[in-house]
Amino acid sequence: MVFFILYAIAVWIAVFLIRRRWIALITLALSLAPIGGFSHVCVLFLPFAQSEPAETWLYYVALAYAVVILCVGLVIALRPPRLPPGHCHRCRYDLSGIAGTVCPECGAAIDTSTGAGATAPLDSEHKVKPAAT
Numbered sequence: 001m002v003f004f005i006l007y008a009i010a011v012w013i014a015v016f017l018i019r020r021r022w023i024a025l026i027t028l029a030l031s032l033a034p035i036g037g038f039s040h041v042c043v044l045f046l047p048f049a050q051s052e053p054a055e056t057w058l059y060y061v062a063l064a065y066a067v068v069i070l071c072v073g074l075v076i077a078l079r080p081p082r083l084p085p086g087h088c089h090r091c092r093y094d095l096s097g098i099a100g101t102v103c104p105e106c107g108a109a110i111d112t113s114t115g116a117g118a119t120a121p122l123d124s125e126h127k128v129k130p131a132a133t
Ligand SMILES: [Zn+2]
Pocket: 088, 089, 090, 091, 092, 093, 103, 104, 105, 106, 107, 108
């Protein structure tokens, strides 16, 4: 039982490290193959008593396990990569060398208190107000 949890966590960590790339989706798809193979081997070689229900229940358990790995893995694989320091949080524009307080690409306010070039979170309190004329 612990093995299945560790396998799922290992797949999700691997997908997290290479997220937002095609190789992440390929890795996720390939990680499902051993689940099908393992369940098939179990059905073929495990001794099931005649009084037990048909062995196909093992396929349904494996399918549910694979669906959980796939769904969580897709959410992880589609997460954006970590934003490097000095980039706009809204548009990911490189703000190095920018002296102003507004992102020149999208107009988001640059939060100078958190470090060079980082922009403030996108909530209503931090939106750029147009200059009064
Ligand atoms: Zn921006």
